[in-house]
Amino acid sequence: MMPLAGRWLSSLAVRSGGHGVLFDCGEGTQIALREANWGFRAIDAICISHLHADHVGGLIGILFMLANSGREEAVDVYGPPGLVEIVKGQRLLAPILPFEVRCQELQPDERFSVGDLQLTCTQGEHLVTCLAYRVDLPRRPRFDPERARQLGLPVELWGKLQDGETVAWDGRAVKPEEVVGPPRRGLSLAYVTDTRPSDALASLATEVDLVVCDVTFGAPDDAARAVETKHMTFAEAAELARQAQAKRLWLTHFSPALPHPEEYLDSAWAHFPYTVLGHDGMRATLRFDE
């Protein structure tokens, strides 16, 4: 909520196959992206969890950064109802940009995609409407080129079959299962911030590789304040990750009243051992299973 030196505001950047998605963009996000030395131009979508300044204040900087990088392709901004008005207010400072900014106010469970990434959202439980997001990168099943050659299938049809389409060849319908293996697990992550835990959030985050989760409060004693201000404690976030059967949990969004969040890790580990503390500039590469 309040940036500290070395502990800035919320933003998560995801990139895959030349496409990028930003989740929230607190003040300073463009600076952090520069420090991370990421390509800026490929931010195709910005997903806002909720319309509080600490999650939106860096939007105008990001739009200018994209403009300065030479981007001309449209940028999609997704978020809860009210988004359009807020972006309009911000854009008084950037009325002219070399690309279109398309705002879309999302309904819970709405689906959209950015490149190969498939996204959806669920409503959390905060003081204002707040969306948690899930990203999936599906993985195509293994294709058996030997079998395809045996069937005499031309290479032009291989991609369609791998994508799950039945194709007509040699006077008959060739089904995908004749040349592709069983479904394969893709990659996924969930971004959950400024909300109480809920079954809907656990369901959104089912079996994701990574959950990035708000833990404004540390000690189990702070549970009452977490309820009151609609945030989570370390234990609650870890329990959410356990319930979702996620693979990993990153904790973030610590209250400025928690100068040493590591003191509370034990309370998270009791629920979910694959929990680590987030820090500015933290990054990971998610890879398909072997």
Place this chain on the structure above:
Amino acid sequence: MMPLAGRWLSSLAVRSGGHGVLFDCGEGTQIALREANWGFRAIDAICISHLHADHVGGLIGILFMLANSGREEAVDVYGPPGLVEIVKGQRLLAPILPFEVRCQELQPDERFSVGDLQLTCTQGEHLVTCLAYRVDLPRRPRFDPERARQLGLPVELWGKLQDGETVAWDGRAVKPEEVVGPPRRGLSLAYVTDTRPSDALASLATEVDLVVCDVTFGAPDDAARAVETKHMTFAEAAELARQAQAKRLWLTHFSPALPHPEEYLDSAWAHFPYTVLGHDGMRATLRFDE
């Protein structure tokens, strides 16, 4: 215009006698203020040079920072015409604050004060209306208590005399010059950004202790681009400081195309030797003459 890692956007904070004034507040200013460990609550006024995002984008963060610091006293925001609408747009993200935000669109040469600080502004020459500011901290003349006692003046009247008022005492008018010394030089600084140099700016900055000045462009060869985009080169800023007979010059607002601004210092020193490069977190204490 674009923040780099370790070289953020424009902001200058001035404090005196418990009062604070911020000149511009680019994105990240609240973070820089925290890193500087300054008192946040005492920012009584924010003076915006012009309504470009790189000079205003951190405003909402500053307002939240002030709110979180417990401030309840009104905050004045000064700037060029158009300010009110821009602040209104920003405040969609902060509709409720524990203090009043009073916006005032300034005319050139308008005067206002913040505590003991006296401020004025002059219009620069930029792509949009841009104001340069001057701050003066006047110094009261030396008071001669021995002489005051000889005249039998009660202590209650001393302050008025030192402030330049004539007082009635013992059946006659006692003039300030009877008990105070000659006028004394105060302290002053000028904040000049995003503008071409001009005689009006040199006049605004006359004999200031410090000019903080935009130098977007480095080499004298870039003079044409400086003219086109309405900024200054190192040489032009130094010449402005010379013309103003300023004491010191800090250069700032380097273009991202100048990774090594020190390469151009020679061209500034040729005009004004008391020139240094600004850097993030730079600070100085100005003191009255001995």
